Amino acid sequence: MNRTTTISPPRRLRADAARNQQRIVEAASRLFAERGLEVTLDDVAEAAGVGVGTVYRRFSNKQELILEVFEQTVAAMAEATERANRDPDPWAGLVTLFEWACEHFARNRGFSEVMLELPDAMERFASVRDRIKPSIGRLVERAHSAGVLRPGVESSDFFAIINMVESIAAFAKPVNDQVWRRYLAIALDGVRADALPRQPLPVPPLTDDEVDQAKAGTFACRRK
Numbered sequence: 001m002n003r004t005t006t007i008s009p010p011r012r013l014r015a016d017a018a019r020n021q022q023r024i025v026e027a028a029s030r031l032f033a034e035r036g037l038e039v040t041l042d043d044v045a046e047a048a049g050v051g052v053g054t055v056y057r058r059f060s061n062k063q064e065l066i067l068e069v070f071e072q073t074v075a076a077m078a079e080a081t082e083r084a085n086r087d088p089d090p091w092a093g094l095v096t097l098f099e100w101a102c103e104h105f106a107r108n109r110g111f112s113e114v115m116l117e118l119p120d121a122m123e124r125f126a127s128v129r130d131r132i133k134p135s136i137g138r139l140v141e142r143a144h145s146a147g148v149l150r151p152g153v154e155s156s157d158f159f160a161i162i163n164m165v166e167s168i169a170a171f172a173k174p175v176n177d178q179v180w181r182r183y184l185a186i187a188l189d190g191v192r193a194d195a196l197p198r199q200p201l202p203v204p205p206l207t208d209d210e211v212d213q214a215k216a217g218t219f220a221c222r223r224k
Helices: 015-035 041-048 052-058 062-086 090-106 109-117 121-145 156-172 180-191 208-223
Strands: none
Touching: 015 041, 015 052, 015 062, 041 052, 041 062, 062 090, 062 121, 090 121, 090 156, 090 180, 121 156, 156 180, 156 208
């Protein structure tokens, strides 16, 4: 008689184990954002208020934890893109999405470093684009149809603008962690249709002293 082998579905975590895992991931996300990927699993355990053994039962090494945080970040960005598409005003949706993405990456030091840490970083970055680009494409099409987006602007420009704003955010963060908002507004002016009013510049530019301090900090990091 033939026997059929049944594969059991993966067991769900107990409620307390699930809570601990979420606390670990939230603590890791916060620490990676603040300090980058040099934090240890011991650091994460302390911040999460759990024992080190609990962290190792959920994640056998730091790379697994980095990957989990990375995946949650991608999921959050996908949700933000869908929310932008639901906005009846295409330009408002586009601006809101840019602001969400730039703010997230401006304060999230770890996400920038994760591409250097993961061995298959390029493939994972491609998967991010594959997951999010269709939604951004729909948002861009709506904005073009409404006449609020400059002709020729494509969905791939979205990622380039985020990278540009993230670069100034990383440069200026030690002396001014809000100045990136000014350059986001300038970038948005570059993609808006001519009929729309200019974006207000929400913060002043860096002072000469802040530029010098930011440069000094950048050079000090490179010498390490």
